[in-house]
Amino acid sequence: MTMTNDSFNEIEKYLIELGISSGADSYSEEELIRLEEKYEIDFLEIYKIFVFKYGNSTFENDVRYRPLKQSHWTGKDGLNAFGSFFGFEEGADNLEENIKRYYDRIPNSIVPIADDGVGNLICIGIKGNHIGKIYFWDHENEITAKVMLNEKEYVGVSVDDYWENIFLIAESFFDFIKSFEIEEIVNESDIDSKIVSEKMSDNFMAMMLAAKAELEAKEKNRKEKKKEN
Structure with missing residues (x-):
């Protein structure tokens, strides 16, 4: 726990430098426990500390992050756009509502924790070799659309086995936060x-x-x- 707290303190200092604003309220641990039990999720401690304090937060500055694996959404400078973190407040950025909305559209080994503002998700791994890793989910290339378009090579392929539209952002939540940069104003x-x-x-x-x-x-x-x- 001490190491986790030290890591969180380090990323919190960086988040403050980026201009993050704390969430409107602090949230109860029971609320997150209920969510974990309902969807069989076991979030890592560093993310729990973060979402309690900074869920539904905004940045004073426009920020982007540098993913390990680029997609067609990645800019020429190697950075991805960032929208907002999900939290416990009601509305479009509610964590549980987004988990529910994408439950049958993304592999069950990841869950959404943020978005990029244009329909793509930022997810955290919760099972197997994916635990703690951060991923980018491209909504334009999801398997549901391919099946609807009757692309035969995807018939019988399950959502859990389909990773063609998922790209590794960071090996850990800590590394993800440290990859953020303030967007230069042109x-x-x-x-x-x-x-x-x-x-x-x-x-x-x-x-x-x-x-x-x-x-x-x-x-x-x-x-x-x-x-x-």
């Missing part, structure tokens, strides 16, 4: 220069800047709503 003047240098059309530049502004507004609104809750 000035619009830099974007303009890049567009000019690549001789892009004025219409394309306007569309890109409008899309960027819309995404920033949506993200700002999401964070403000989470803080109000």
Whole structure:
């Protein structure tokens, strides 16, 4: 337990540097025990300490993380986008609701603990060789969709055996948190220069800047709503 506490203290210092805000309330251990018993989950102690204090937390800064195995969602800089951690508050980021929602869509050796804001999951291993490891689940390539599209090579393949859309992020929750980085803010003047240098059309530049502004507004609104809750 002492080693676990030391590890948590280290990642907590890093989380504070990244600008994390603590959850609205502290949660009872009984609530997590009930969840573990209901879904036959045994979370590692370091994650339990984290979710009690930082479940449903937001970051003051935009942050991304560096996965061990990249997917088509990974940027050219090797970083993945991050949305929010799940916790015990009601709503879209409720931990139990997300476990229930994806129960038959992801292998039973992992459970979702966060998302990237665009439908993909960040999961933690809870069984076998996967215990404690952190994974990225790509919603665009899940087996349910392949079966619905009648892709014959996947007929008879179980969700538990299908890992084509799952990518290793980190060997541990500790390593996952330490892989976070504050996203660099790109000035619009830099974007303009890049567009000019690549001789892009004025219409394309306007569309890109409008899309960027819309995404920033949506993200700002999401964070403000989470803080109000």
